[in-house]
Amino acid sequence: MSAAQTRDVRRWTLPAGREYEAVNVLVSAPLLRRHEWRWRAWWIGLAVSGLFTAVMAVTIFRVLSHGVGIWGYNTTVVWGFPLANYVWWIGIGNAGTLISSMLLLMRQSWRTSINRFAEAMTLFAASIAGLYPILHLGRPEYFYWLIPYPNTMNLWPQWRSALIWDFWAILSYLLFSIIFWYFGMIPDLATLRDRATGHGARCFYGALALGWRGSARHWWLYEIYHTTMACLAVPLVVSLHSVVGLDFAASLMPGWQETIFPPYFVIGAMYSGFAMVALLTALLRWGFRLQALITLAHFDVMAKIMLAASLIMGLSYATEWFAAWYHGEHTERALVIFQLTGPYAPIYWCMLLFNVALPQAFWSPRVRRSVLAVVAISVFINVGMWFERIGIVTGTLSHDYSPSMWRLFFPTFWDWSMLFGALGFFGLLYLVLARLFPMVSMHEVRRLIADEVRP
Amino acid sequence: MILLARFAHGDALAGAAHKARASGYRPADAFTPFPIDGLAETLETQPPYIRVAMFIGGAGVAALAYAVEWYSAVLDYPIDSGGRPLHSWPTFVLFPFAIGILAAAISGLIAFFWQSGLPRLHHPLFDADGFERVSQDAFLLAFTAPDKSDPRKLRTLLRDAGALAVWEMTP
Numbered sequence: 130m131s132a133a134q135t136r137d138v139r140r141w142t143l144p145a146g147r148e149y150e151a152v153n154v155l156v157s158a159p160l161l162r163r164h165e166w167r168w169r170a171w172w173i174g175l176a177v178s179g180l181f182t183a184v185m186a187v188t189i190f191r192v193l194s195h196g197v198g199i200w201g202y203n204t205t206v207v208w209g210f211p212l213a214n215y216v217w218w219i220g221i222g223n224a225g226t227l228i229s230s231m232l233l234l235m236r237q238s239w240r241t242s243i244n245r246f247a248e249a250m251t252l253f254a255a256s257i258a259g260l261y262p263i264l265h266l267g268r269p270e271y272f273y274w275l276i277p278y279p280n281t282m283n284l285w286p287q288w289r290s291a292l293i294w295d296f297w298a299i300l301s302y303l304l305f306s307i308i309f310w311y312f313g314m315i316p317d318l319a320t321l322r323d324r325a326t327g328h329g330a331r332c333f334y335g336a337l338a339l340g341w342r343g344s345a346r347h348w349w350l351y352e353i354y355h356t357t358m359a360c361l362a363v364p365l366v367v368s369l370h371s372v373v374g375l376d377f378a379a380s381l382m383p384g385w386q387e388t389i390f391p392p393y394f395v396i397g398a399m400y401s402g403f404a405m406v407a408l409l410t411a412l413l414r415w416g417f418r419l420q421a422l423i424t425l426a427h428f429d430v431m432a433k434i435m436l437a438a439s440l441i442m443g444l445s446y447a448t449e450w451f452a453a454w455y456h457g458e459h460t461e462r463a464l465v466i467f468q469l470t471g472p473y474a475p476i477y478w479c480m481l482l483f484n485v486a487l488p489q490a491f492w493s494p495r496v497r498r499s500v501l502a503v504v505a506i507s508v509f510i511n512v513g514m515w516f517e518r519i520g521i522v523t524g525t526l527s528h529d530y531s532p533s534m535w536r537l538f539f540p541t542f543w544d545w546s547m548l549f550g551a552l553g554f555f556g557l558l559y560l561v562l563a564r565l566f567p568m569v570s571m572h573e574v575r576r577l578i579a580d581e582v583r584p
Numbered sequence: 585m586i587l588l589a590r591f592a593h594g595d596a597l598a599g600a601a602h603k604a605r606a607s608g609y610r611p612a613d614a615f616t617p618f619p620i621d622g623l624a625e626t627l628e629t630q631p632p633y634i635r636v637a638m639f640i641g642g643a644g645v646a647a648l649a650y651a652v653e654w655y656s657a658v659l660d661y662p663i664d665s666g667g668r669p670l671h672s673w674p675t676f677v678l679f680p681f682a683i684g685i686l687a688a689a690i691s692g693l694i695a696f697f698w699q700s701g702l703p704r705l706h707h708p709l710f711d712a713d714g715f716e717r718v719s720q721d722a723f724l725l726a727f728t729a730p731d732k733s734d735p736r737k738l739r740t741l742l743r744d745a746g747a748l749a750v751w752e753m754t755p
Contacts, residue, residue: 149617149720150721153721277652277656283661284661285656285660285661287663288653288657288675289675294678294679294682297679297682298682300686301682301686302682304686304689305685305686305689308689308690309689312696316618319719320719320720322719323716323720324716324720335705339702339704340703340704340705341702341719342615342707342709342710342715343617343718343719344614344615344700345613345614345619345620345623345624345627346613346624346627346629346700347700347702348616348619348620348623348624349619349623349624349629349632350634350696350699350700351619351696353632354634354692354693354695354696357634357692358692361638361642361688361689364685365682365685368678368681369682372678572617572618573618575617575618575721576619
């Protein structure tokens with residue numbers, strides 16, 4: 130055992146979480162010994178998120194029955210909240226894959242206690258993101274035309290369209306993430322199967338564990354497949370948000386047609402995703418009493434990553450301004466002036482404040498190690514990132530080449546209900562998941578603490 | 585008959601497996617709550633073909649996807665838009681890439697199940713005493729039918745190698 134490994138274990142766990150059995154108990158208690166918990170906060174959360182989910186369901190029903198005209202679109206601003214929400218949710222989804230694959234490949238052992246619920250966040254965020262483009266289509270019943278299938282119309286999809294790229298990127302990413310998440314959980318499902326006392330729980334976890342018995346050969350194959358999946362996940366996740374960036378960059382609009390968009394979107398995605406992970410980490414740590422496995426050091430490193438991302442975001446915004454100036458095109462320059470001083474300026478300045486200025490507080494170790502401060506700044510980052518996306522969508526469309534077509538975008542009630550309804554739906558899915566599946570990867574934590582457990 | 589030996593931690597188990605092999609016993613398998621580095625090599629496993637399957641599946645589906653794009657855009661449904669090339673490969677790359685990675689993931693999953701023999705909801709070993717601890721905190725080394733010599737010798741060897749308990753089970 131090297132000194133570095135010991136330091137790692139001591140840093141990422143508390144003594145109460147440095148026994149195999151202690152880890153098993155900590156993680157499985159909310160699932161198997163649920164009667165010992167009060168669950169009051171959980172029920173309140175479920176009721177609130179259920180209410181918002183109902184709002185979302187009503188909105189979707191209304192969109193399907195009345196069309197996209199119920200949203201604040203006009204003849205000029207034909208993309209509104211749904212597109213901004215879509216980019217925002219996809220971005221949140223990215224961080225789960227970042228934590229589970231990129232940090233795995235870089236041997237960052239601290240990821241072990243947060244990767245599972247970050248992956249779950251990815252699944253739900255990507256699923257919700259996938260709803261928006263379909264609802265926004267206007268003819269959602271024809272979304273399957275994006276699939277190349279033999280049809281009586283003798284039509285093929287238009288492969289040069291960004292819509293097709295989007296569809297396949299999201300679909301592949303979503304299914305890939307489901308496989309990755311479930312596969313990584315199989316050994317933990319076996320643990321739950323073996324710990325469960327009730328017949329129903331034994332059958333449920335037993336069936337899902339697929340007969341996993343911890344054989345050394347199986348572990349060997351498991352590691353080969355899991356690591357290879359991680360290697361594939363990194364290019365997939367980078368390509369996914371690059372495609373989202375290309376939705377804009379492949380157009381001819383001022384403020385969109387920028388080569389910086391794909392990398393800038395990828396970093397922004399990981400930024401907002403990390404902010405969401407930090408938020409969920411704080412909630413789960415408190416709700417499931419995981420203080421022994423999720424320490425202040427976790428918040429410290431996550432804050433550092435957000436700090437680095439905030440600097441890159443600041444640089445990206447500055448690059449946009451510089452590019453507009455250097456480009457020399459009047460419309461490009463006018464758009465930057467419009468963003469900084471026009472009617473949407475408050476949104477733009479708030480974005481700069483939340484995404485670039487506020488996170489500079491993370492330079493202070495005291496702020497990084499304060500859960501409350503990290504949570505508060507994470508919320509601001511998420512709001513700021515949403516402002517960024519709505520600014521990109523509506524800013525450009527409101528102010529393109531032809532002044533006669535300039536219109537402002539005003540959201541309607543249904544715009545807001547779809548935004549907050551989806552947040553409630555995310556909460557609902559997450560709360561249900563937390564009652565059914567282990568939120569921390571037990572076998573990876575056991576491996577992390579193995580050196581400390583040894584007599 | 586299966587002989588099972590329990591160890592306190594993974595390194596002790598790996599050491600015992602090594603010693604047993606050196607003395608001419610071949611451990612049938614080991615059961616651990618998390619992967620132990622180098623253990624599979626000691627146990628003589630067949631080479632894995634998961635990555636090969638992933639490459640073939642991924643590259644094959646990606647090639648197929650590209651072929652569909654090329655056939656539909658160049659041969660079956662050509663759209664001449666200002667004389668631009670029908671075979672516009674830069675925009676054709678993304679669909680094969682995304683679906684190729686998905687196909688690689690699915691191929692690898694199938695290969696994993698194929699080679700590991702899972703899903704197999706029941707296995708005789710699940711009846712062994714204390715086997716339910718394997719998924720939690722137990723490290724077991726298993727030997728099948730130690731016919732070559734006295735099983736007592738193997739027991740002594742395992743105890744000397746640090747086994748906490750050695751017991752037999754008949755599946």
